[in-house]
Amino acid sequence: MPLAIHAKSDSEVTSIDAASSPPRSPRRPLYYVQSPSNHDAEKMSYGSSPAGSPSHPYYHCSPIHHSRESSTSRFSASLKNANPRHLYGGAWRKLHRGQGTDDDDGDADEEDQEGGRGSSSPAWRGARLYACIVLLFFLLFTAFSLILWGASKSYxxxxxxxxxxxxxxxxxxxxxxxxxxxxxxxxxxxxxxxxxxxxxxxxxxxxxxxxxxxxxxxxxxxxxxxxxxxxxxxxxxxxxxxxxxxxxxxxxxxxxxxxxxxxxxxxxxxxxxxxxxxxxxxxxxxxxxxxxxxxxxxxxxxxxxxxxxxxxxxxxxxx
Known part of the structure; x- marks a missing residue:
C-alpha cells in the first residue's frame, strides 16, 4: 500500500489534495434573526445552522453568527435600557412597593397625592365656592338689616x-x-x-x-x-x-x-x-x-x- 501511494503521479497527488480540501464557494447570503427567545438563541449558538453549512472550528466567525450575536446583543441591550415600569406596568409597581424601596415609594406617594388632588380638587373648590357664597350672603344680609334697623330709628x-x-x-x-x-x-x-x-x-x-x-x-x-x-x-x-x-x-x-x-x-x-x-x-x-x-x-x-x-x-x- 505505501508503494502504491509513492508510485502515484503528481497529477494524482494534486487531485487528492484538491479532493481533501473543500472547494471555495461564493459568499453565502446573510441570515437575520429578529428578537429570538433564549431557547432559540441557545440552539443557534450550539450547533443549529442553515442547511449546507460546514461544521468546522471557525464557524463562530461566520457572518450568520455575527448577525445572530448582534441581534441578541441588541435585544439584551434593549432589555437593559428599557424602563421596567413601562414593560411590566402595575406588576412592577406592586413588586417594588412590596420591597419598600425609597425611590419607588416616593414616586408612588407622589402619584397617589397627584391622583388624590386631581379627584378631590373639584369637590374642594366647589365646597369653598359655596362657603364663600353663603358667607357673602350673610354679610350682605347683615349689612342690609343694620341699615334698615338704623333707618327705622329715625321714625x-x-x-x-x-x-x-x-x-x-x-x-x-x-x-x-x-x-x-x-x-x-x-x-x-x-x-x-x-x-x-x-x-x-x-x-x-x-x-x-x-x-x-x-x-x-x-x-x-x-x-x-x-x-x-x-x-x-x-x-x-x-x-x-x-x-x-x-x-x-x-x-x-x-x-x-x-x-x-x-x-x-x-x-x-x-x-x-x-x-x-x-x-x-x-x-x-x-x-x-x-x-x-x-x-x-x-x-x-x-x-x-x-x-x-x-x-x-x-x-x-x-x-
Missing part, C-alpha cells in the same frame, strides 16, 4: 295726649275687704290720645301699660288701652276709659271730705301715667325695632268741670 312714633274728661265721681262711706270703715271713691273718666306712625316703609304694633291715676302714692283709677296695628304714614285717635270703683281712701284725700256737700268746690290734683310700646317688624321677625314712650300728665279733678274736656297737651311730659 319714632308721635304720641299726643289730647285731653281727659271726668264724667263722674262719688265719695261715700263704706267698708274695705278687711272690715275697716272708710270713705270709698268711685270715679269715671275718659282719656283721648292721638297716635301717629311717620314711618314710610313699616307699620307698628302698639300696646300700652295700664293708664293709672294717682293721688301721690294712692292709686284711684286705672284703664287698659286696646292694642292695635298702625300702618305706615298714618294716624288714629285712641280713646281709653279710666275708672275706679269703691276705692278706699283711708282719709288720704282730705279735699274729698267736702265732696258730699259741696261737690263743685272739689279740686284734687292727680297724675296720669302710662307707657306705650310700639314694635315694628321691618324684615319679618329677623329685623325688628321697638319704641317706648313713657308719658306723665298732670290732671286736676274739678267738681265744677264734670263732663268737660280738660286740655292736656301742655301738661304732659314724654320720655
Amino acid at each position: 319714632r312714633p308721635e304720641i299726643l295726649v289730647k285731653n281727659v274728661v271726668f264724667e263722674s265721681f262719688n265719695v261715700q262711706a263704706g267698708i274695705d275687704p278687711s272690715g275697716v270703715t272708710t270713705d270709698m271713691l268711685t270715679l269715671n273718666s275718659t282719656v283721648r290720645i292721638v297716635y301717629r306712625n311717620p314711618a314710610t316703609f313699616f307699620g307698628v304694633h302698639v300696646t300700652s301699660s295700664p293708664l293709672d291715676l294717682h293721688y301721690f302714692q294712692l292709686h284711684v283709677a286705672s284703664g287698659q288701652m286696646k292694642k292695635f296695628y298702625q300702618s305706615r304714614k298714618s294716624q288714629r285717635p285712641v280713646v281709653t276709659v279710666v275708672t275706679g270703683y269703691q276705692v278706699p281712701l283711708y282719709g288720704g284725700i282730705s279735699a274729698l271730705s267736702m265732696a258730699r256737700e259741696h261737690r263743685e268746690k272739689v279740686a284734687v290734683p292727680l297724675n296720669l301715667t302710662f307707657v306705650m310700646r310700639s314694635r315694628a317688624y321691618i324684615l319679618g321677625k329677623l329685623v325688628k325695632s321697638t319704641f317706648y314712650r313713657r308719658i306723665r300728665c298732670s290732671v286736676t279733678l274739678r267738681g265744677n268741670q264734670l263732663g268737660k274736656r280738660q286740655k292736656l297737651t301742655d301738661f304732659c311730659t314724654y320720655h
